[in-house]
Amino acid sequence: MTADEALPDGVHEEAASAFVERARSGYGDDLAELYVFGSTVRGEASGRSSDVDVLVVLRDDVNHDAVADSLRDIAYDVMLEYGPLVELHILSESTFERYREEGNPFVRTVVDEGRAYA
Structure with missing residues (x-):
């Protein structure tokens, strides 16, 4: 299997939808923001x-380590399926808001070009 091996058309979008659905179903109350971005x-x-x-933005009042670990498990399961x-990028809500206010280029690009869920 090579890095450029063909995958069925639309599979990246299907994987994104599966991750979003599972993350929201299991951790919706813990998510402040959720974006799919980039080539997908x-x-x-x-x-x-x-x-x-x-990009997953977790509310400040949740156990970040536990939720992040569970979200990584979901991402791994989606990849296998x-x-x-x-590729998960996880920020706290306060860090995300600070980055947005500062004009952080990564956050600005995700917000401007990404598809928001949550």
Whole structure:
């Protein structure tokens, strides 16, 4: 299996939807923001070399380590089921808001170009 091995058309979007659904179902009250961004949203994802980029913003009052570990487990299960890697970026709500106010380029790009859920 190579990094550029073909995957079925639309599988990156299906993997993104599966992750979002499972994350919201299991941890919806803990999520402040949830974005899918990058090549999946732009419709440019193809092969195993493309991943599914997800930014998860956790509420400040939750056990971040425990929720993050569970979300990583969900991402791994989705990868095994669908094929593409689900690349998680996890921030606390206060850090996300600070980055947004500061004009952090990563957060600005995700918010401007990503697909929001939560």
